[in-house]
Amino acid sequence: MxxxxxxxxxxxxxxxxxxxxxxxxxxxxxxxxxxxxxxxxxxxxxxxxxxxxxxxxxxxxxxxxxxxxxxxxxxxxxxxxxENDIWEKGRTLDDIVATWDYPEKPEIFKHYPQYYHKIDKDGRPVYIEQLGKINLTAMGKITTQERMLTNLAFEYEKVADPRLPACSRKAGKLLETCCTIMDLKGVGLTTIPSAYGYLKRASVISQDYYPERLGKLYIINAPWGFSTVWSIISGWLDPVTVQKIKVLGSSYSAALLEQIPAENLPVEFGGSCKCEGGCSLSDAGPWNEAQYQGSFFKSGANASGIKPAEAAPAPEATA
The missing domain is CATH 1.10.8.20 (N-terminal domain of phosphatidylinositol transfer protein sec14p)
Structure with a gap:
């Protein structure tokens, strides 16, 4: 220590x-x-x-x-x-996180839902991504890829603080990872190739800048033939990573419910949760419950080492 x-x-x-x-x-x-x-x-x-x-x-x-x-x-x-090719020069991610606003989220989520929603039975945040719905053409009429990637980074920052600290407080133990559901329903021959450029950039952010955040990954609605492809891909991965991943077809609900309480799992995935306004936009979880909130450090600094009062103001973002 x-x-x-x-x-x-x-x-x-x-x-x-x-x-x-x-x-x-x-x-x-x-x-x-x-x-x-x-x-x-x-x-x-x-x-x-x-x-x-x-x-x-x-x-x-x-x-x-x-x-x-x-x-x-x-x-x-x-x-x-x-500094990178996502946000403008002269601003850092810490600057952006302090003032980030993403009002286009509801419209974007109609074409690519990506959201954190409550916790699994181990107390970890549940992250859900519906890759089969991705439509970059429609999304491009609403916002830019740069703003989408900025919001992705912002959400990763929120995993570090406040999500995981709040979940750790509620569980009474350290939690460092998330439980992820990757829904491939609707993924076709043209879905991934058309979005490859964006998904590659998003993957780099995840792997290179936010390591060791995967606890469990459920790939659901895997299309025909995916298991064969996965058997090849898994041979290239670290065995520790492979053990965290389960590939499931359309009969996935029982497996999800073994890990996630029914009341925390959205109805569309076999659970019983129906958040007002939709689960994808609720951001429900311990991080929004007063008794589990607090800064990352006792000093009041967040995970970036910046106290809230020290965060520099940034220009208002535009779509």
Whole structure:
């Protein structure tokens, strides 16, 4: 633990033996030393934000505890937060998160629902994405790909703070990952190719800048032949990742309900939840319940290391 950076105000370690080595509360002596080594290397280069132990461990796990590779991954992510081809020069992701507004969301979600909705039986946020509905042509008439990707990054930031801290408080234990439902209903021969450019950019954001956030992934309504393709793809993936993924056809409800309480699962997926105004826009979950809210750190700083009062104002975004 680092007294300087680890000022959490929610459960921040696992019980010993409750998670594999390499996770908070279950580190080998060598892994603990690698955290200190990575932090020292980054501090020597002037980095001061996102150096808490849990964040550094995610980068280390993503790179099999190779300190040099984890360092490179962290630096690449920090550079991306400051400048890339998504938002305009002179603004950082921290600036944008402080004032982000996405009024076109209801219209966008008609063509590509992507949302967090309540929690699974382990207490983790449930993330639902309906890939088969994606229609970039229609979405392009509503907003830009850059704003869509900015909102994606904003939602990832909210996973770090406030979603996972609130879920950890409610569960009384550290939670670092999400339970994801990827619905392929409607995916056809033209769906993915037409959206490939956007999906590739979105995938880079997920893999390169927000590592180790996948807890479980249910791929539902997998089309005919997908299982054959998956058997090949899974051979290329890390076995640890493969164990987190279940590929299901149209008879998926029972499997989802084993992991997600019926009252937390939208009706269209076999649950009983019918949020007023629609589950996709409700953002229901512990992160919106007063008793579980709070900043990431006791000091009042958020996951980016910025206290709310310090967040710089940004120009109003335009569609």
């Amino acid at each position: 680092s007294e300087k950076y680890d000022d959490y105000n929610f459960p921040h370690t696992h019980d010993e033996g409750a998670s594999p080595p390499g996770h908070p509360g279950n580190l080998t002596e060598i892994q603990g030393a690698q955290v200190h080594q990575l932090r020292a290397k980054l501090e020597s280069q002037g980095y001061t934000a996102r150096l808490d132990t849990n964040t550094l461990l995610r980068y280390l796990r993503a790179r099999k505890f190779d300190v040099n590779l984890a360092e490179a991954m962290y630096i690449k992510a920090e550079a991306w937060r400051k």
